[in-house]
Each structure stands twice: as C-alpha cells, then as structure tokens.
Amino acid sequence: MTPESNDSLPGIPDPIVVETTRWAPSLVWAVPILAALIGLSLIVTMVLERGSIITLPDSGGARGRKNQAEV
Amino acid sequence: MTAAHKGLMVCRTCGALCRRVRSTHRTRCPRCFDEVQFRKRDSIARTWAFLIAALILYIPANVLTVTETRTVFGAHRDTIMSGVVLFWTTGSPFIAVVIFAASVLIPMLKCIAIALLTITAQRRSRWRPQERAKLYRLIEWIGRWSMLDVFVVTIVVALVQIRSLATIYAGPGAAAFGAVVILTMLASKSFDPRLIWDPIETGHDSRKQ
Numbered sequence: 001m002t003p004e005s006n007d008s009l010p011g012i013p014d015p016i017v018v019e020t021t022r023w024a025p026s027l028v029w030a031v032p033i034l035a036a037l038i039g040l041s042l043i044v045t046m047v048l049e050r051g052s053i054i055t056l057p058d059s060g061g062a063r064g065r066k067n068q069a070e071v
Numbered sequence: 072m073t074a075a076h077k078g079l080m081v082c083r084t085c086g087a088l089c090r091r092v093r094s095t096h097r098t099r100c101p102r103c104f105d106e107v108q109f110r111k112r113d114s115i116a117r118t119w120a121f122l123i124a125a126l127i128l129y130i131p132a133n134v135l136t137v138t139e140t141r142t143v144f145g146a147h148r149d150t151i152m153s154g155v156v157l158f159w160t161t162g163s164p165f166i167a168v169v170i171f172a173a174s175v176l177i178p179m180l181k182c183i184a185i186a187l188l189t190i191t192a193q194r195r196s197r198w199r200p201q202e203r204a205k206l207y208r209l210i211e212w213i214g215r216w217s218m219l220d221v222f223v224v225t226i227v228v229a230l231v232q233i234r235s236l237a238t239i240y241a242g243p244g245a246a247a248f249g250a251v252v253i254l255t256m257l258a259s260k261s262f263d264p265r266l267i268w269d270p271i272e273t274g275h276d277s278r279k280q
Contacts, residue, residue, distance in 0.1 A: 015089040015098035015107050028120040035124035039131045042243045046135055
C-alpha cells in the first residue's frame, strides 16, 4: 500500500482496504469457453436432428414431358 | 486536471475523493463504503472475454432456428435470415428491413464498435478520443434495444397457441440470440470509458491498478 505523492492536497483520506479473496482475472475466460461449448453442442444437435439426406433412385420409369402425361 | 493526475480515486456512488492506493485487495470508499476503483478492474480482459463469447454465439444465433411453426399442414422452421427473406418476398419489405437491422446489422456493428474501443484503449491510442467517447455512449444506449426480436419471438410464442391447429415454439437460435445481446451488454459494461482519455492525460500510469 503506497499512496502516491500528492501532499499538495491535504485532508483526502485513504480508501478502506478490505482483505478479500479475489477471483483470478483469468476466470473471465471461462465465459467464452462456455459459450463455445454451448454453441457447438447446439449446432451438433441440429446436425444430428436433421438426419441423413435421402436420394431417390432414378429408375427411369417415372419420366414425363411437361404438360404431356402418358396415359 | 483529473483525479488520476493527482493520484486520487473517485467513488462512483457518492463522489467522494480518496487517495489512490496500489493494492491487490478491494478498496472501499471511506465515506459510503461502496467499492471504489481507480479503473474498472481488468476492464480490457473482461471486455474481450465477453465480446469473444458474444461473437461465438452469434453463429448459432443466425444458423439455428428461431421459431418453429407447427400447423396441421406440417412443421416449418425459421432462422432469422429465412424470416427476413419471408417478409421481403411476401410483400412486407419494411418489416424485413427492421428485422434485418435489429437482428443482424446492429449486433454486428456493436461488436465491431466494442472491438474498436478495446483495441484502441489497449494500445493506448490517442486517436480521436471525442469520437470514441461518442461511440461508447451510443453502444451503451443501444444496449437494451437490440433485444427486439427476442421480444417478438416471446410474444408470438405466447399468442399463437391454438391447440392442434397451429403452435409456435421458440428454437435454440432465439436463446443464442438473447445470449449474444446480454454478452455484448456485459462487454460494454466492463469497458471503462476513462481508458479512452488516459493516454491523452500524461503523467501517470493507468494500466496498473
């Protein structure tokens, strides 16, 4: 605790220093990590929910020209 | 002349002045006992952390479904952009523009603006402090108003609950979008605007608390 030299302004008190256990500043970085995990899980569940793409077999039988159905 | 120049701290609650002490512990105001800080603690690191988290969630907010409409004719999922396109093509270009501005443009500009403020503060830039201060005020003011489409979704979900005919559910995209807005607000709150002016006022070191 070293107050800076400002003897030109007398009568200004020191702040009260409270001894508390501080959170490490690096703990803030848990927020983006958590965001990344949540975002990733959301996208993964979306991809899984979507299911696989089905391609219908092209047998060549169901073909018709425009405005011209074969009866 | 500033309090910092004279080696003083100002209590942001009651306005009392006290001497600046370099301590790793919390310092409290001698008058009202509220926490008094020289500059917001770890301002730049916290702003970055919240901003990066917001940018990460900005992706699912735009990619994932915001509303899921289930009618007797089937289910229909909408993302923000598909909603904008829907309004544009069905003859409501004004609503489309409003939604696009509120949900895509403003959050993105806000993130860019916060990044700009943080980078310049970190580099102790003396570049256009007046304009940067203005930008900071604008971001603070925008804050709550960018929740617009979360409000729309919640209202629509509550209103359209006609059983078995049509129901609208909020999708995961809405939650991600809400998180983006909250995180950008936390980022702008963590930023200390006094850091803009510290490099202009020489004669003290503001980086160490």
